[in-house]
Amino acid sequence: MENRAVLAAVLMAALLILYQVFFIPATAPPPPARAPEGVSKPVPPQEKTAPPPPAVLPAAKVLPRLPERTVSVDTPLYHAIVGSEGGRLLGWTLHYRGEKVLAERGQMGLSGLILERSGVGGQPVEFSITGGPVVLDGKAGEGTLVMTGEDAYGVRVRETATFRADQYAVDLSVRLENGRRVRQTLTVALPWIAPVKPGTDGAQWPSELVWQVDGTVHREPFDKATVAEETPGDWAGLDSLYYLTALIPKRPPTSPGLSLAVGKVGEDRVEVGLRGAVTLAAGEVWEARAQLYAGPKEYRQLRAHGLEGAINFGGFPLPRKYGGLPMEWLGVPVLLVMNFFYRFIGNYGVAIILLTVVTKVLFYPLTVKSMTSMKKMQTIQPQANALRAKHKSDPQRAQRETLELYRREGVNPLGGCLPMVIQVPIFYALYIALSVSVELQNAGFICFGRAPGWFPFVGGTDLWICDLAAPDPLYVLPILMGVTMFVQQKMQPTMGDPNQAKMMLIMPFVFTFMFLKLPSGLVLYWTVSNALQILQQRLMNRKPARVAGRGAKDVARV
Structure with a gap:
């Protein structure tokens, strides 16, 4: 009797395996629930399955090169110019006791959203912009630019920028969707570039890299900057005595999300930005959020966005890097x-x-x-x-x-x-x-x-x-x-x-x-x-x- 029970169990297991192999097609798993911001949606684990094959780069389409379109944004605090090439910032001028230039075409500013792939490099996404121009007169109004496009490998991109009349910060949202039937691995980059040596015009040229990791602020002068590296952190920016441009990743604490990229790019430029490796299955969607701050280093404004560490109060009686006591508790x-x-x-x-x-x-x-x-x-x-x-x-x-x-x-x-x-x-x-x-x-x-x-x-x-x-x-x-x-x-x-x-x-x-x-x-x-x-x-x-x-x-x- 026991032998027959064992034989029956073996036959049932064999039939189950044959049924899974020959009668259930090897399709992709159903779409999972919406993932937290800034991270790809996880694929449910399957028992006893081989690791997925390496991603195969799909054939690239030849995209027409269109003339860049620009859209202006005017608020009581600043005037900005957004270009359709990656959504880059071609200009950012503060209305702060005169005109203060923080971004200027061809010299410094946000380079736009770039999708990079191993072996082929990367380039900004060509966007179509809707919602402009943005003109905000009230103290509490807001306006939105929606930028959509597709790269040569079939990844559809939607970037949304929300501007507010009473803030120097811009809310950014990026959504990627793999439109091809093959899995793709790419790197998302959103860099802000500045020259190592300041120009000669009246712009507010930064002179120092500043970033924060787990509440600790790090600083590095441009002339001592090393090659740009990625690191998890709270925010990264370009700092001058009175003004700051910073990128702030918004992500759940349990997710790696986008990392900070801080350092030197080439011999004459520095970069602060957000970067992250993304793997997209066929039809998969990935989303991330961030904030851009470009404004004066007013304590009230910085504190509202967690950037108050950008104000350098120094140390006492020695500089902080030599063990001096932090002076924020008195300076603030x-x-x-x-x-x-x-x-x-x-x-x-x-x-x-x-x-x-x-x-x-x-x-x-x-x-x-x-x-x-x-x-x-x-x-x-x-x-x-x-x-x-x-x-x-x-x-x-x-x-x-x-x-x-x-x-x-x-x-x-x-x-x-x-x-x-x-x-x-x-x-x-x-x-x-x-x-x-x-x-x-x-x-x-x-x-x-x-x-x-x-x-x-x-x-x-x-x-x-x-x-x-x-x-x-x-x-x-x-x-x-x-x-x-x-x-x-x-x-x-x-x-x-x-x-x-x-x-x-x-x-x-x-x-x-x-x-x-x-x-x-x-x-x-x-x-x-x-x-x-x-x-x-x-x-x-x-x-x-x-x-x-x-x-x-x-x-x-x-």
Whole structure:
């Protein structure tokens, strides 16, 4: 009985195998459910099947070369020109305190969607564009360009670009469909190209590659860039001091999706872009999404798209790459407070003054402590000098007696320095924040326009501060800064060391020379800070130190 059961089972298995081989045709599996964005749709696994044969490149069709069509996009924030060759950007001009060019035909810009294949290279897809021109006047409107085409190997492409009136970002969607009956493997590329050396016109030429991987920002100057490589990451861009162009892949966290391509292409160009290898079965569809950002490095705008790491606040006390502490935790609040004041006042120069006042108020207790300690030190300095003279043959005893004097009078020798040292990182953060703030570019403080060309000495020069990101053309602010610094030094308590006192008096002249070419917004902050320090010093000088009345008696007793 058992033998018959075994024989029956073997016969049934054989019949099942013969039925699968001869009666079920070897067709492609049914289309699966819609895959996550940015990744090919997976084919359900089949048990005990051989791996698929290598993709065979289908015969290429000869496509006619059509003249490129261009479509314009106009929003309150920028003017763009889109070409039908791959949907490339032929122009991108910001309306940001004047005209700022970020993309220019033949020099830098988005090169368009490129489909590459092993052995035959790649070329941009020839698109037919519908939906243009796009004109957005409202603050919340949006417009869409739909670009469709087919490459020489039968892959149908649909790219959609959505523009919004109140954003510098463009939403991109790419859809590929294999129209041939053979499996195809290709690489999708969406590169933004820029020259290594800047041109001579008025464009905002980038100078640094910047990209973010798992929340960590990496930077590389153009002249040190290596050959472009692919890497998974959050975004990649081309960076200048005030402006950024970046590509942001949108993909599920469990999918590799599109990778970043960052580096040098040839000898004279650099590239940032998105790349990804795609394998399409016959009739299969693949989709991916991304964002393009091309605009100023305003913190609010960048934060909305996860690009705030593009603002380089540097490190302290060393550059970040050498282990310095990141300064975002101090620099970002400075920008937020300055922009808060600007929203109510409408003048960034006044906003900087108010920011300086707020900083001084916050550190007033430390400043008072420092000034009080310095004044006490000045009062007991004659006693300390008398002790050193009395015990000059015994330095150790002189030191003990001096420390005892400090203890008895309640004076900390470092009391005047420590409060100032604590403030150093704050002042450095203010310096960096004002130096990298795009909000100050072309933002005036007290501006009377430009002097006529015939005007003596200052013909054709701005009168007075018409751009807080540029140096003061008349050098008025640096001179005021030097004067206030000199007055502040003269009001400080007299130092015991004559050489140190002379050095401190020289510093205002050195700082004046250094500040001649610094942004006027930064010089304005420093000048106002000095003026407030003078006011604080005058208030402190009116309060006699508690130990002042008995200084002479103690000297006589020593």
